[in-house]
Amino acid sequence: MGAGLSCLATDDQKSAINTPSKLGLGDLPESCIALILSRLNPSDICRAARVNRTFRRASLSDHAWETKLPENHQILLQKLFISCNNNNINPQVLSYKETYARLSSPIRFAADTKEVWLDEGRGGISVAISWKGMKITGVDDRRYWTHISTHESRFQTIAYLQQIWWLEIEGDLEFEFPVGTYSVFFRLHLGRASSSKAPSGRPITYNGEKIHGWDIKPVKFQLESSSDGQHSVSHRFLDEHGKWVHHHVGDFVVEDSNSPTRLKFSMTQIDCTHTKGGLCFDSVFIFPCRR
Template sequence: MEGSVAMSALPEGCIAQAISLTTPRDACRSAAVSAVFRSAAASDCVWKRFLPSDLPSILSRAVDPVECPSKRDLYFRLCDRPILLDAGAMSFRLDRSSGAKCFMLSAKALSIIWGVTPQYWTWAPHPNSRFPQVAKLLNVCWLEIRGKIKSKLLSPNTTYAAYLIFKVDENYNGLSYPPQEAMVILGSQVSERTLRLVRPRMGAPARRNTRIFRSFLNWRGVLAVPQSQDEAEEEEEEEDTSGVEVSPRSRDDGWMEVELGEFYNAEGEDGEVEMSLMEVRGGHWKRGLIVEGIEIKPKYA
């Protein structure tokens, strides 16, 4: 068309300015258009726009210095490898697709009831953890874990969710029944979840068959087969699954995560996000939970 100008004929600076108004994902896609677009999409003026405005302040708290030759390299460095802040009390990274800030509070930064009592909890390094120490549950009947973070540290106009990051050892007990109650609060926003940190060891049909066989042996007087605590809990669990909303899922880093709740961090929000996981009503003893921390990251539908 007469008078029209091809995009590739525009000055590289103009193209870079246009790309900076999109998203990191769009910037990467635009690099495939042409050599001019590829050069523009890699420029510092584009990736500076995608980096948080308070990044210098965040990096000043890093345990180890972070140095990259370009803003683009810095962006992907922060997406791929979380950095430790505040002497290892928390970690920071960027969400790859949006550039939103993500933080993980270490177990040491959380409030864990009885966490400093050696007969209930122990603290030790873990080969798969980014933090110096994780918390391992030895035996408690009152499970209560709480954390908090200032909302102004997070990206504005973003829906976030909080996740407990954990593992269970092979000798765990009491983590599937009774279900745990989780809550996330920011101002007037209250998000609640009912969850189980561990799925049943056996499926419902297998549990029914075990109970039938045990009852048969006891009825015939062939053998007195006592019901173990795990079996008793799983039997109760089979009768009480209606209120469970969320289940754990595996992560790429080898840990498990389970959502505690969500919230919307509005522009100018200056409150405190409070997160909790509790199971205090059942009186059941629990063991084998390994807590790395609580991660706050964007939630996508």
């Protein structure tokens, strides 16, 4: 039957049947492209936007970016922009792509002592707390501590401990973390920065002659979390010289992204039988555990 119908067709009709239509990527429905893009990571979505106009329009759609945002992104925008008196931004009118861009750029709060950003590499929200946002015994007494400007810190400054008998560093944070598991770290470096004016990109050299006391008794790290009632305690000797080290304090789990998680973290060495010194303290970091 098919052969018979073919015989009845005109020459022009036969040509149309035998020649496939020339469809390109631009002929795909925009909604279909947006669905495909939603499966890509943010960097790949931006690259795909260069394919053609249809891909570019699809890359701007909320559907392509919705899965890249934390489930409580509206709460985060309210907290980080409106509460910080950033009145030139209205979170209600931002597209999902604009929201992602805003959250991906580091946002300072708490008098610029804390910073939060949407960390694409780790797949979630990360937070940094400067030493200036911590309670540190004797930090304003130049007999014990020195404040050093450096490009090696997110906050452009670090605290250097020259010598002290009683070391106690305490911090806290109340923040609406998205659901997930997070790790807390103290960023420390043994040795004094010998040059705080090194050109950007060039490593600062450190003098290790004043390092002492960390091999006699261990440092105590603690973490308390209101979200899961966790209380982590660890004791560790500081013995890694010549590099910045992220010392793991503990982990906490967030199950409700709409309620603030309250954290307390500390680093102490209060054995007064000996002094300790030669330590640089930068920040406390909170990272989502890698998926």
